[in-house]
Amino acid sequence: MGAANPEIPLTRPLVSPSIVTRLHALVVTVDHKKLGLMYISSALFFLVVAGLMASVIRLQLAVPNSNVVAPDTFNRLFTVHGTAMVFFVGMPIVAGLSNYLVPLMIGARDMAFPRLNAFGFWMFLFGAVLLYFSYIGAPGMSGHGSAPDVGWFAYAPLTGRAFSRGNSTDYWTLSLLVSGIGSLASATNVIATVFSMRCKGMTLMRMPLFVWMMVVVSGMMLVALPPLTAAQIMLLVDRYLGGNFFNTQAGGSAVLWQHFFWIFGHPEVYILMIPGFACASEIIPVFSRKPIFGYSAMVGATTMIAFVSMGVWAHHMFSVGMTSVGNTFFMVSTMMISVPTGIKIFNWLATMYGGKIRFELPMLCCLAFLFQFLIAGLTGIMLAAVPLDWQLTDSYFVVAHFHYVLIGGMLFCIFGGIYYWFPKATGRMLNRKLGLWHVALFFIGFHLTFDTMHIPGLLGMPRRIYTYDAGRGWNTLNLITSIGVIFQIAGIACLALNILISLRKGSKAGDDPWDAWTLEWATTSPPPEYNFETVPVVRSARPLWDLKHPEDPDWKYE
């Protein structure tokens, strides 16, 4: 809407609103775009905070027999780092991306339940504050306790009253309960929006893959989060009402907690990863100049992943002493899940094959993702191999594996998404040079750290130890791992700088800077509050391709 038409009155006020007015607008907003950006900004903030915590961890582990921090401090660091990264970085990024993009991609004006959307955001933020507040609040009147130090999966009976004094574990529980409710609200909203508000002509099989994947993720959230909620309620019953759910003295089972947690925990990691796939599925086609190869196969594979992921949870428990039958069952299901995942990798490759690949920043991030996610998947197969897992589980090999998936896989896709959609959300391009510095530095740092980290695991280094002895062969490897952090910090700093500078000084993006094909590019950058001037009507999965290529539209081939 930028072209100046003197007859159309200015919609911007002449005087910039005060900071108070602007903050107030954010507090009361129910606009999906504002809430989406609030989710993402909060997530990036906690990424930095939790990342700094990880830096302290790596500082402590850089040399043997170190005492940079006390043992209890270290234990709190890795607990809060893990909890924050999963729930206050990963989940809000998912919520933020889906809330921002889904209505735009389906030609809707907002989400189905805007107020529920706002509710979800504030619940998430409150939960995040609760977790960090534990550093101050948990000592309470007894002086015991600080931030939680039970690990992000809080195994029983370590979390029981007897072994976790003070309120630190309760802060862990409550912060996740609260933000979990927010996540469920967001998931319900996405599903309702997608089923009930698609623009005319957009059948389910004409939606962008991004939308499909967010629907699948939301469905997974609805089914996978309640087991965590249930387990946490049981934990609260144990801690406050004298319940015996996980009280081994009364015959309770510590393993039951593990089952319940991982019934949540495994789908959760797919909930974190699939939105990364969603970004990649939008970016790779556009920068290869071809439609996604095998749209229905991608939909099918994602759905299959969602279902199978509910049946693999005990692969986190192979050392717990299940029967060989139990171990074999979960081994088979875990190996099976590699099939749809592989299908997706091949489809992305096939999308690039025969295309004209442009190495813009979103695509560079996705290329790194493909390489790294492959490796992460293969180390996953190694961990699914039960006898090998008996050596590797609970060691630094697993830590390396899941960071490879979450950072090398998910975070790189998110970087790609940021470079891709920042112009849409703000109307300005991110600086390409700074972006290249960010990606290059972060790539180097990521590989220095996490490639190396596999090896101490193979040499017997368990996880969650605040220090180690010198004679174990782990010294140099840990040092290299820690050095990689410096590069990652530098990379993130470049990204932060880029975002801040480009908000003011980035070159103007226009409606469609990438020559893309989905509906969000059919409106201005940033979109007006109502998203679309007239409700779009579509005839294929790539409405803008049809527009730009009237001689060869997609709907001819449907």
Add this chain to the structure above:
Amino acid sequence: MQFFIPNNCRLINKAWFIFFALGLSAAPVFADGPSGVTNIFKTYSTPARAIANYTILILAVCAVIFVIVTGLLFYTVARFRHRRGDDGREPAQVYGSNQIELAWTVIPILIVFVLSLVTARTIAEVQNAGPPSKALKVTVVGHQWWWEIRYPDLNIVTANELHVPVSETAQPRPSFLSLESADVAHSFWVPQLAGKTDVIPNRDNRMWIEPTTPGTYLGNCAEYCGTQHARMLIRVIVHPAGEFEKWAAAQQSDAGNDAQAKAGRDVFFSTSCVNCHTIKGTEARGKFGPDLTHLMSRQTLGSGAALNTPEEVRAWVRNPQSLKQGCYMPDMQLTDEEMDQLVRYLLTLN
């Protein structure tokens, strides 16, 4: 739009090999027996060896997949990159292919099928082995942050060190461990002897080792169990033939009663040491802490927190928190004289 291949992609391939070499070079290649470096591929016991051999297949399959898919990725990126001077037309818009989808569904399913069969067999081989009659039976009890080791048939109770006889092909003598926990979840992991098995309260877990080379094998607790999880080390000492029986006989004896250390004995019995510790042959029958009957026969104190030397014993008795912060032995606030006497007594517990 300029043409740009990320150079660090190639760099990282070189780096990958360097790291791998570094990592493997950290493990002694020509060592004959165990060292402090607990490489899961340098195995000295039947279950660990079964795992290591099985792993070769897994690694091979993963390596092949990696090479093929990465090759495809690099080839695709190189061949189909947008070139300067291109005619600006969009490439052929290909939507998919059912045959190709089928191919890359069926082939992975076959690979998974084969891997599953091999894995199931190895699981059964390691997990379902039952103890032969000559097996040594040991009960391992995990505590917050030390290991209680009991030999029910031999009437021995010790701490933090698991002594077993070596197993020879002519005379196999595996050791079967019963794993129990006194408090929270732990995990028993001695990488060169076996995979790890968790130690969970109110649950009976079993594992077995069959060491084939004498020596000292290091291990760690591998399930986060609280403050000093990092310092809950395990030492498995594998004795050559005949030596194990000598060790056992020494362990079965009561504590020495050296008259010179009487003052220290009195200190021990008048302070609350007896509430937590057992010394066989005396009235000290505490169960909360490690059995001290043969304290000086062990290599370390505090399950690896310090070497077992007179200075460290003294440091421990003076203030255990300085060696293992957060452990459950408090600073007993002894006077210097009491401490000297007590240490002199402890040093007689061979």
Add this chain to the structure above:
Amino acid sequence: MTNADALYLPDETAPWRLPSRRKVAIACLILTESAMFTIFVVAYLFYIGKSLTGPYPAEVLKTPILSTICLLASSVTIVMAERSFKRERIEAFRLWWSATIVLAAIFLGSTAAEWKRLIVDHHLTISTNLFGTTFYSLVGLHASHVTVGLTLLTLVLVLSLKKSIRRADGERIEMVSWYWHFVDAVWVVVFTVVYVIGR
């Protein structure tokens, strides 16, 4: 760039029908709550027979026939209420709706009475043993959902008495009834697990 006139119209002029967003949302709510109840049911089933000390279920549990009938009947009355609403018989609607509330209240009262009996007469509390913990948790979780439902039902009744409800609100009322049927269905499962299987 303007949109609709440039984007192609589909050939079909068939109407574009999408499901109601309210129905989708309540279906999601029911799905997610079912997942949570499933975990509590699994915990209950897992711990059957594992209590180390008494009291044991067979000794102390009395089958709650009356409250079950009341709750199941309330599903019938709510259907009748909805039917009346559709036929715009507002007085009948209010009557059937009130009947639902009364039946729900009887159920809750009955549960409260049973708990009092168990606690005072048999000394079974949530901390007594595994049975106590799982029983009070599962039945309590269900009762809390009944309470929420009761609150919603009362709210609708009050709004109806204040004449704030119009014909267009029919779907909203239907959503309350969906939630209510869900609560009923959960009771069928809880009843079977606790009073049939668990004894």
